[in-house]
Amino acid sequence: MWALRRASVPLGKRGFSIGASRTCFADSDVSVMYIQDKATIFDSPYLTSDRCVPFKRFYRTERASGNLFVCRRGLSSEAGTKSSGEEEELEDGFSELETPASADAVHQSNSEDENDDELISEPDFSDDDAEPSQNELELSYAENDTSERRSPKKNTASALFKAIMASPGLSVQSALDKWVEEGNELSRAEISMAMFNLRKFRMYGRALQLLEWLEASKRLEFVERDYASRLDLIAKVRGLQKAEHYVDKIPKFFRSELIYRTLLANCVKANNVKKAEEVFNKMKDLEFPITAFACNQLLLLYKRLDKKKIADVLLLMEKENVKPSLFTYKMLIDTKGKSNDITGMDQILEAMKAEGVEPDTHTNAILARYYAYGGLKEKAEAVLKEMEGADLKENRWACSSLLPLYAELGKVDDVGRVWKVCESKPKLQECMGAIEAYGKLNKIDEAEEVFDKALNKWKKRLPSKIYSVLLKVYANHKMLAKGKDLIKRMADNGCKIGPLTWDALVKLYVEAGEVEKADSILQKAYQQNQIKPMFSSYMVIMDEYAKRGDIHNTEKTFHRMRLAGYTARFRQFQTLVQAYVNAKAPAYGIRERMKADNIFPNKSLLEQLRQVDAFKKTAVSDLLD
Template identity: 50%
Template sequence: MVIRLKNASLRFLRDVVCRVSSQVLPAGYSEDVHPLIRRFCLARTGRHTNIKVDDKFSYQGAADLPRGNSDHDGEPSHDIHAMRKEFRKHGHKKRHGTKANNSVPRVSQKGCYHVKKLPGRAFQPYIFQIVLDTPRNVLRTVLDKWMEDGNHLERNEVLLVLFHLRKQLLYNKALQFMEWIERRKLLNFEERDYACHLDLIARNHGIEAAQKYIERVPKPFRNEVLYETLLVNCVCLTDIQKAEQVFKEIRDLFLPLTISVCNQMILLYKRVARNKVVDILMLMEKENIKPSPFTYRLLINLKGQSNDISGMELVLNMMKDNGVEPDFATQTMVAKFYISGGLTEKAEEVIRAMEVYIKDKRHAIRSLLDLYAVLGRPDDVARIWKLCTEPKLEDFLAAIEAWGKLGRIEQVEETFEALLKTSPKLTSKYYNAMLKVYAGNELLAKGKEFLERMCFSGCPNGPLTWDALVKLYVNSGELEKANSFLLNVTEENPDRNPLFGSYIILLKAYAEKGDVRNAEMIFDRLKKIRYPGRTPPYGFLLEAYVNAEVTPHGFRERMRADNVCPSKPVIEQLKRLDNLQKGAETIE
């Protein structure tokens, strides 16, 4: 009876999703740049055209966020999950049988590790600090010397190092550390160790290298966890061919087909081949695999992105009928789709119901501030903010962003000053939020003034700060200054690239002006950096030719050389430009 009900639910979901048409969605540290930023923010603001560039493009900066595996509250890959679980289990236990310190390093608010000098021996910092501070080209030598000095390494220390390296997106160094452990045979590798190693190989060297690594893994450990980790990386790169190949291997090897694997395929198809989502739902029905809350969230997101509000509501109701109550994240998603669909009353109804979470869930206030700001409700933003009697740093950040969306600059600045009183030594994250507000509201003078303040405060900056500065100049129409800044910051920081999105917003601005020469120049610089998993943005480049009414000779051949398949809009634009050229030749 249970199976019958489950299958009926899956058939219903399949029928709902069948109404979605196939749609291909487009596909991304040196700290001391204060003199460079000062040079740009002190430059006099000249006349500028009023060009507003929408920064909500489909590309995401590769350096901005760690590669996740979901659009909304995704499920982490097994290796990450195991690492976090093991760290929580052992991370704060005292170590035994080691010549190092007797406790796991404690992290201060500044991110520094407190270490103690042991009596009778030379000072030895914690292994994570050594890995973090050592250049990659000598890391193996330094670690070998550390072992020769009589130090020992335990599993909880390895997990700690990998946890923090991944958290800081230092995947290359994490892979070096993992390979050093394997070469020295310091650990008896277990399921999660092989999965973690495979994940790091995929991130650094690509899917094919990760597939070759599987051949080195002992057969007892070539299980669904290993293959799912590989699948997650394929989905992160939106590599549909490799993902389907891995999925087929899972089936051919008769490995257990888990709901997590099915969710990864739904996530992939939701992005690039929506008509194939129904195939996964049919397979789940056949294999009697029960949908998880994440499955429902993916389908709700799918329907919402397709602007099929009635279909979204059907999935939501089916979710409730099967005893799965929508959590706060799902309700937030539904509210946003109501807002984007112009259904303000329904959105307000959902948001009001979400206010019951304020007392129990700390993050509820942050989401509600954002939702009321998107709705354009300053009174409700003020009301929710007053309910936050003991705000944390992230609460201040949410309030700054909410007031910024409403264009209430005075409240934004008051909130930031209150934040400084709470925590005088802020990281660049909070300064960047202010820069984004000034950029979004085209307040170039205020943005420059704030940048100077940021520099004098000694706050470190990086790609996110550079991105905010680029947006500030672009949104104010000063494209040449944005271009010059990007060029200089790249030259002065050869070991750290600007965000992919920083180039995209500038490319889009030149494209809107029909400035083919500068658009080609930005496109060329973007290609040379080679952001992993990022497809060359030919669509934005073509827009420059369209707006300039210039035929892009050899454009199809260029795309073919980069293995980029033209989308339907690109094909139509190329045909239009071809016809334009033929018409000009006829007149001549």
């Protein structure tokens, strides 16, 4: 652990004053505690491997400690580095580390962290390869009469789920009443699979109605996890305030750590730091334990909101003897990679192996991606060969990651070789990886061939997310006409167009120089659907307005992000200030606005602020004074 913390701080800047650190603790991700109780509805794999230790109350850091700043600076640079999740935010969940990493360029805007778990990929029932996120698995029901965790790949057909989906509109209650009237069994196993599928396709409203009906009709005796699952769904569907009120209605006996972790997770997901701190302190008052998973989620929160504090979490883990997990190392490696600190990334990898934790395929994909971005092609190739193993056919699961990574290195032959392994019977993720790869290699025809192969296989059942991948290829190559045709094909095939597709469409128009059209499309999509667009969609538009020095529209986009539910980020203010710089106009009150949002400038932003300071001293102003 000491080695890991040292790896998080650059040489010459080590030093930490624990007395100067006042950190707020927060846990993210949805209620995920594993308790071996076969009578309960769902379980999660985490608690069995977590070391539980008592924790103390921590408070939000008030950016006043010099020593703390020295230590935490080593973890990341806030200077416009790419983030795969929000202000970085992938969202989505720290989802970018729970799914195969995509090979986006480091220099791209901090776009997807907010969309980790906010990544509202349209629910396509046709997606044969679709699986719920790890969070959904953890909150899905498990059969109470089996000794093993139910596989998400098997037996996922549910008659109850089909009955709910066949009900008119969103009237789940009528479908359930009819189900019971017809004499159908309402077992935990059936409920398990219905909930699994509802969460899988992010139909949280219907899932909530199912639980509400079960509780109201007393068809099921609720236990701790049932209450936690309903709490999570209330937070997702109706917001944190309603979720808080529901906690008070839960019988006191069942208001366990799982309940508060569920609430805390949703606070973190909403990036509500104040509320997360309140819930955490409530957990402290109730003397609940802290786990390695909780530390990981705190790392996730700070990765989104304040990467400088990551070192604080590592110090806390060291002090409390909480052993880092593979997920911990993944986040740290990814954070180092984003800040272009390859040496620090390698140090964390060494510390990880020294602890006996071997990198999995996704960790290797992260390493290869950042080696490629850093120009270390030989190291990247070595990692990719390790991912392939002796026989790529046996390691088929690595192909979807290998394709875009080889493309990042410009390895046309290797992309073709890997795709040949998949071509005869491709999976959806492999098709998406191949389209992305050929797009990076400027081989549009080959990308379209892969898309057509997927379309022939899945026909009109082809998920909208694969359209979005090809749409981004067109956007990157400024092929507006082809992009428009593809959108029409999506509509003709009945694809649901949601945030992922909006994002690709926005980038398509921005790349074509039509930022006003992109802005209009995004605004209409949000107003008509009332679904939160992706962080990156707004930032692409905001960046373009800022380049033009268009202060009015940059400010308008900034405001729209707030209305959509995005809290202010360093990245947004950086772009906003740049708009004033490019317009050669003073930014009155900008420092006060940043302070109000708890945003503190780094060196580069301070220079930007100096340029737009309405009251800055010049040689002429001194003479006039």
